[in-house]
Amino acid sequence: MTAVEDFFGAELLRTWLHALTLPSGEWQVLPGFEKSPWRVAPPAADGAQLAQFAALLHEFAMTYAARSDGGGEESPAMSVVVPALLKQLAQQVGLLRTALNDAAAPFFQILETQTQPILGPARETHRRWAVVARAGLAHTRALHALQATHCEILELALGRFTGLLGSAEGPAITSARGLYNAWVGCADATYREQALTAGYATQFAAAVDTGSGLRQIWRTWHSATADQFAARD
């Protein structure tokens, strides 16, 4: 892993969140780069991590200084940074997908257990609860499928964005905002293409409809339970 790749790693998120809470006036000059506009946040409670972050930033700046040709239309440093950024984005999408599946699996398991019939005195109560559990399972599965599709769309968008940045065509991107705007345009256009397919409309409707079903069943269950307790009063 290069310093640049490491720079965009998990340390960035941790330390950046801390840095954002500080007034910019408290940020410190990077040693060796006094004339540069770069500043780093001072160490707080988490000093070791921040020191590590500062070291990474320093190394990153050194990498930049070594690679920069000091002018011209193309910045060699950006040709290192942007692929690293894209790689990080791709990893984040992968993590999102993994997290989605990891979080859903035990939940599905619990709900499926609740839908199984049982014997004994609690059978009827369980049977009523199983109806709610089945509706909950259907809704969770539908939401999971829609979110998985969103992950796929994100991957497609990332591929398109990578292609856009690798292309010599189109207007130059002259700022970070420009880069961000290009990503938003790319992602929303990809989403729109996919959302306009029949398959997406079916998944969307399933998510809404199973939600309606769950709410309706829950209301019925809640009402029946309330009636039951009222009768006992």
Add this chain to the structure above:
Amino acid sequence: MPQITFSLDDLAREATDYARQSARAQQRLAAWRDEEPQHAHRHVVLTRGKLQLYHYAARTGARAATPLLLVYSLVNRPYVLDLAPAHSVIEDLCARGQEVYLLDWGYPDREDLRHTLADYIAHDLDACVEVVRARHRLAQVNLLGVCQGGTFCLCYAALYGTKIKNLVTVATPVDFHTANDLLSHLLRQVDSAALVAAYGNLAGDFLNALFIAQKPLQFAHQKYINFVARADDEAASTLFLALERWIFDSPALAGAAFREFTEGCYQGNGLALGTLQVGGQTIHLQDLQMPVLNVIARDDHLVPPAASRALRGLVGTIDYTELELPAGHIGIFISAQARATLVEVVVNWLAARDSQAAAPQQPAKKRPRKRPRSADSA
């Protein structure tokens, strides 16, 4: 990667600027008075349940002969037409001699669950038309509908054409099955009966989620980045915050009307196909014999231009005018240039027809009914 021309130094400067603008944006937000804009020049002339009808008097000596009734969508509040003195379509219309009436549907609640399209169109809207007719002692009024309000006006004018002198529709969906209509596409397979049975009235948050789903990154993220980037511009920030407040000031939709509109328009495309029912009466757009001005927002993300343009081939009138403005669904009222053009065209178009002697109402000419040429219904 020849396209990227900024350096890390540029990036650092940009980040520093952004941090400063972010602090400024927070100040703007903290100082913002989060309340509905004041409307100094209006007064209530009708209250009917949640509905209120406001009158804005003309502010010039040369007044238009026929008053203009504005009908907004059930979704969001109508005050986007009078957002602030410098961003008010209504103020601009009044300054050009129009006697303006604005229908505000209000916030439906539990007791409106069974409010149908017929209640909104044949009863509420008709009550407003009657009040305006009575106040001005006129047989006919001018009607201007926006978005879904335009669809309501088309239905009303098809049913009660004798009461309407001229009809203006702005950003109004007519053919709900055009190729790029994402909102319609997302609703096409949704079981609206189950949705209403489960939730009752449809919460504004549900509708907002649908609207954000049109361009998720732009509407949920990028526009806030843009707000920060423009935080130094007080006028732009104030306008953004006013619009942001308006966007999420979202009334619920009455359950019965939502179901009818979803099934009849988004799913059945009944307005274009001539099958939409309002209170048991079928809406035939060829029954529209009055002059019609159809204003289309070229960059509309909610109502694709083709969805509005379909009106041309469906109305019965021979006096049909179409205007396409380079603006979005809301920008058509907010952008200074688009608003100025909109007001100019509407006022002149109405004036040209107001100067003509009122002709006795002709019975509707029955024309062969056409099916709209849309991708999905073809």
